[in-house]
Structure formats: structure tokens, C-alpha cells
Amino acid sequence: MTDANRILLGVNIDHVATLRQARGTRYPDPLKAALDAEEAGADGITLHLREDRRHIQERDVRIMKDALQTRMNFEMGVTEEMLAFAESIRAEHVCLVPESRAELTTEGGLDVLGQEARIRAAVQRLGNVGSEVSLFIDADERQIEAAKRVGAPAIEIHTGRYADAHTPAEAARELARIRDGVACALAHGLIVNAGHGLHYHNVEPVAAIAGINELNIGHALVAHALFVGFKAAVAEMKQLIVAAAARG
Numbered sequence: 001m002t003d004a005n006r007i008l009l010g011v012n013i014d015h016v017a018t019l020r021q022a023r024g025t026r027y028p029d030p031l032k033a034a035l036d037a038e039e040a041g042a043d044g045i046t047l048h049l050r051e052d053r054r055h056i057q058e059r060d061v062r063i064m065k066d067a068l069q070t071r072m073n074f075e076m077g078v079t080e081e082m083l084a085f086a087e088s089i090r091a092e093h094v095c096l097v098p099e100s101r102a103e104l105t106t107e108g109g110l111d112v113l114g115q116e117a118r119i120r121a122a123v124q125r126l127g128n129v130g131s132e133v134s135l136f137i138d139a140d141e142r143q144i145e146a147a148k149r150v151g152a153p154a155i156e157i158h159t160g161r162y163a164d165a166h167t168p169a170e171a172a173r174e175l176a177r178i179r180d181g182v183a184c185a186l187a188h189g190l191i192v193n194a195g196h197g198l199h200y201h202n203v204e205p206v207a208a209i210a211g212i213n214e215l216n217i218g219h220a221l222v223a224h225a226l227f228v229g230f231k232a233a234v235a236e237m238k239q240l241i242v243a244a245a246a247r248g
């Protein structure tokens with residue numbers, strides 16, 4: 001397998017915390033899910049500290065940072081509060097995401113083009129404490145070029161429009177946009193990750209795009225884990241994406 005066929009799985013454990021927060025209990029523990037995910041082949045753990053703290057809490061982030069064997073991908077909005085928190089814990093990998101308090105989930109990519117100075121300053125601040133920053137953006141050439149200009153070494157392409165497509169033709173169009181976005185980002189020397197809304201039944205065409213470094217997958221995986229267990233759900237997803245990437 002060449003480097004172009006190699007693909008990593010980042011497991012997002014936010015929705016383990018969603019279940020815990022629904023009752024204010026101590027269970028289920030997102031850390032247990034993360035450690036099980038690592039044992040089952042996850043290459044990294046993703047978690048999103050939302051402004052409204054609907055799932056992940058600061059304590060989860062602190063514990064996770066010290067306990068993981070792989071690496072923690074810390075997702076956060078570009079706010080002073082989050083920047084100060086990320087600086088205080090010296091998060092090694094930070095993904096800057098757009099956030100709107102009322103949204104059900106992350107609806108689109110970060111508008112880097114429309115706020116270059118602000119994002120550049122955030123990337124620099126985080127870089128000063130040793131964080132590698134990724135920007136969660138749409139597969140849009142102008143946003144990718146802006147990501148490069150602000151100094152981010154990596155991007156994560158938002159795959160939500162592909163995942164939400166209502167027809168095969170729409171899915172094919174969105175997949176082509178992702179493929180073009182990956183090619184554009186690679187040409188600019190960026191590390192390219194992707195994620196959002198990926199499921200066992202729609203992940204393979206994305207995993208097959210050469211040059212994608214990592215897929216971040218959460219909601220569908222946590223849902224499947226309810227029926228098959230966390231380790232089995234992770235192992236199944238890992239096997240699917242590695243095989244799809246190898247086929248190309």
C-alpha cells in the first residue's frame with residue numbers, strides 16, 4: 001500500500017457524552033469509549049467542546065488529553081473563551097469549526113475567506129503553544145486558498161452536503177466537489193482530512209479519494225455501537241475505510 005492509499009480513522013466521541021448529559025449522570029463515559037476505540041484501531045479521537053456544552057465538557061478534554069494513546073483532535077469555535085482554553089491545555093491538534101448556538105449540528109464550513117485576519121490570528125496564537133491547526137471548511141477552492149494564506153497546515157473538508165444528498169445524482173455532484181477540493185488542497189501542500197455525516201453506507205467513495213489523510217466519524221459510529229458494541233463498531237468502520245482506500 002502506498003502513502004496515497006493509507007487512511008486514518010478519527011473517532012468522534014461527542015455523542016457518548018450526549019447520552020450522559022441527557023440525564024446528568026456519570027455514565028456513559030466518553031473516555032471509556034475513546035480507549036475502546038483506540039483498542040479497536042482508531043488512529044485518533046475527536047471531540048468538540050461546544051459553546052453551549054451540550055455534550056463534551058472541559059473535564060472530558062483535560063482527561064482525554066492525558067489518557068489517550070493516540071492523539072486528540074480538539075474541535076472548537078473561534079472564540080476568545082475557546083482560544084484561552086486550548087492555550088491553557090496546550091492542545092496538540094486543534095480543528096477550528098464554525099459554531100452557531102442554535103444549530104442542530106455543524107451546518108457548513110468555516111468562512112475563512114470572510115474573516116481571514118481573525119482566523120490568521122487564531123492560527124498564530126495556537127501555533128505559539130505548539131498546536132497544529134486544521135480548519136473545518138467546505139470543499140470550495142476559495143476557502144481552501146484562504147486556509148493556506150492564513151497559515152493552517154491542515155484542513156478538514158465538511159462532507160455533510162454529500163451525506164445529506166437526496167438523490168444519487170446529488171451525491172455524485174457533492175462527491176466530485178470533495179474530490180476537487182482534496183486535489184486543490186493537496187496542490188497547496190495542505191494535509192487533508194474529511195468528515196461529517198459519514199456512515200457505514202456512504203463512507204467508501206470518500207475513503208477511496210486518494211490523498212485524504214483522515215476521516216473523522218462520530219454520530220453514525222456511536223449509534224451503531226449501541227447494537228454491536230463500541231469496539232466492533234470502530235473495527236467495522238476501520239476495515240471499511242482501509243479497504244476502500246486500498247481499492248482506490
Ligand SMILES: CC(=O)[C@@H](O)[C@H](O)COP(=O)(O)O
Binds near residue numbers: 047104106
Ligand atoms: C465539527 C463537527 O462536525 C463535529 O464536531 C460535530 O459537530 C459533532 O456533532 P454535533 O454537531 O452534533 O455537536
Ligand SMILES: NCC(=O)COP(=O)(O)O
Binds near residue numbers: 197198
Ligand atoms: N468533524 C466531523 C466529526 O468529527 C464527526 O462528525 P459526525 O460523524 O458526528 O457527523
